Amino acid sequence: xxxxxxxxxxxxxxxxxxxxxxxxxxxxxxxxxxxxxxxxxxxxxxxxxxxxxxxxxxxxxxxxxxxxxxxxxxxxxxxxxxxxxxxxxxxxxxxxxxxxxxxxxxxxxxxxxxxxx
Amino acid sequence: xxxxxxxxxxxxxxxxxxxxxxxxxxxxxxxxxxxxxxxxxxxxxxxxxxxxxxxxxxxxxxxxxxxxxxxxxxxxxxxxxxxxxxxxxxxxxxxxxxxxxxxxxxxxxxxxxxxxxxxxxxxxxxxxxxxxxxxxxxxxxxxxxxxxxxxxxxxxxxxxxxxxxxxxxxxxxxxxxxxxxxxxxxxxxxxxxxxxxxxxxxxxxxxxxxxxxxxxxxxxxxxxxxxxxxxxxxxxxxxxxxxxxxxxxxxxxxxxxxxxxxxxxxxxxxxxxxxxxxxxxxxxxxxxxxxxxxxxxxxxxxxxxxxxxxx
Numbered sequence: 367x368x369x370x371x372x373x374x375x376x377x378x379x380x381x382x383x384x385x386x387x388x389x390x391x392x393x394x395x396x397x398x399x400x401x402x403x404x405x406x407x408x409x410x411x412x413x414x415x416x417x418x419x420x421x422x423x424x425x426x427x428x429x430x431x432x433x434x435x436x437x438x439x440x441x442x443x444x445x446x447x448x449x450x451x452x453x454x455x456x457x458x459x460x461x462x463x464x465x466x467x468x469x470x471x472x473x474x475x476x477x478x479x480x481x482x483x
Numbered sequence: 484x485x486x487x488x489x490x491x492x493x494x495x496x497x498x499x500x501x502x503x504x505x506x507x508x509x510x511x512x513x514x515x516x517x518x519x520x521x522x523x524x525x526x527x528x529x530x531x532x533x534x535x536x537x538x539x540x541x542x543x544x545x546x547x548x549x550x551x552x553x554x555x556x557x558x559x560x561x562x563x564x565x566x567x568x569x570x571x572x573x574x575x576x577x578x579x580x581x582x583x584x585x586x587x588x589x590x591x592x593x594x595x596x597x598x599x600x601x602x603x604x605x606x607x608x609x610x611x612x613x614x615x616x617x618x619x620x621x622x623x624x625x626x627x628x629x630x631x632x633x634x635x636x637x638x639x640x641x642x643x644x645x646x647x648x649x650x651x652x653x654x655x656x657x658x659x660x661x662x663x664x665x666x667x668x669x670x671x672x673x674x675x676x677x678x679x680x681x682x683x684x685x686x687x688x689x690x691x692x693x694x695x696x697x698x699x700x701x702x703x704x705x706x707x708x709x710x711x712x713x714x715x716x717x718x719x720x721x722x723x724x725x726x727x728x729x730x731x732x733x734x735x736x737x738x739x740x741x742x743x744x745x746x747x748x749x750x751x752x753x754x755x756x757x758x759x760x761x762x763x764x765x766x767x768x769x770x771x772x773x774x775x776x777x778x779x780x781x782x783x784x785x786x787x788x789x790x791x792x793x794x
Contacts, residue, residue: 387513405532406514410506411539433515434508 372404372412374455377421377440377448384425384439387413413438421447487518490525497537 372394379385379393391409394402404412416422421444425437440448484492491514495507514529525533 387509388516391513391517405528406510406517407529407532407534407536409513410510411536414540427509433512435512436509 368402368404369408369412371398371402372408373416374448374451375402376409376412376416377444377451380422380438380440380444381448384437386435386437388435390438416444420444486523487525488515491515494525494530494533494537497534498540502540 375394375397376390378397379390385393387406387409390413391404391406394404413422417424417438420441422438423441425439427434427436429435488511491511492507495503495510498507514525
């Protein structure tokens with residue numbers, strides 16, 4: 367579960383443009399409001415998978431303060447993967463919130479209008 | 484170089500050399516950037532995270548391009564486990580009731596037979612098309628053996644090996660090769676069992692599968708211990724979240740456990756040795772972990788990689 371969220375968070379971090387490893391970690395912490403702080407090993411494990419699956423690609427490298435940085439960026443298929451997954455997650459979250467607030471609604475499958483949340 | 488960087492670089496040695504060449508500097512920079520100001524050593528979480536990633540990378544799960552070196556490494560570990568299992572099973576039996584009746588050539592023959600799965604996995608990892616021929620050769624070897632109780636053990640070991648191997652080979656092996664391997668191995672095993680039952684060569688035909696399994700597997704350990712270890716092996720796999728292999732292991736162990744329960748009274752004096760049995764189970768557990776890490780990539784990822792690009 368956690369690595370799935372990290373996966374989405376990495377893709378989200380790269381939506382605005384290319385980013386390096388530490389920058390991605392910083393973005394993940396920010397967009398999860400500090401709830402998600404993956405280890406460096408976990409980060410690169412997920413990045414490896416995303417690169418392998420063609421959702422992310424290596425963009426450029428540079429040396430800052432004597433330290434090596436490699437930048438990653440989203441590919442078109444990575445962008446569509448992100449759109450698809452966030453749409454699914456948004457639907458699940460919306461229904462879950464509604465069902466938590468109004469448990470008797472859970473038997474129905476009425477569409478969410480956005481105002482009931 | 485600071486003390487912390489020295490520690491991080493030490494941990495990076497867990498990774499394969501080619502991965503270090505590509506990623507070490509970048510990862511060290513990220514690790515140092517995330518470290519606390521007064522941090523002198525890697526935290527336990529960092530070390531575990533790196534260790535886990537290194538294991539996954541060495542088994543080429545998370546590699547950028549399915550590196551052949553890692554895959555072969557994992558395959559050889561898995562195949563070595565299977566071969567050791569076979570050799571140990573045979574060793575247990577050779578020291579038991581058959582020790583006085585077998586001639587010396589059985590040992591090298593057994594060694595060759597146990598090498599078959601090793602070669603099978605090693606070659607199919609790099610040359611998937613060889614999966615089917617190897618399955619056929621091993622099956623033929625099982626059938627061509629003497630129609631004795633020993634041959635029955637060869638057959639059943641072969642069937643078990645084919646089941647495990649074909650259920651756990653990496654996704655890199657084409658589906659068709661896997662299906663052919665299962666069909667060849669299974670057909671060879673079934674044909675051999677039928678042949679043995681039709682021509683028992685003076686040996687009473689075992690009444691049902693549980694007895695076959697009991698003759699094949701070292702189940703002389705206490706029933707409770709067998710359950711405990713078997714459950715632990717499946718749990719280890721569960722930790723790595725590999726339902727497919729967990730199911731395979733569970734299905735293979737259930738008849739053994741059941742036969743133990745049903746037949747332990749009748750077959751209690753067969754000369755089984757408990758110590759080798761414990762080693763065999765340890766090897767099975769090691770195989771579980773090996774296969775577990777080997778298969779730690781969900782299948783969905785591979786399907787996702789071939790999804791059409793909407794652009």
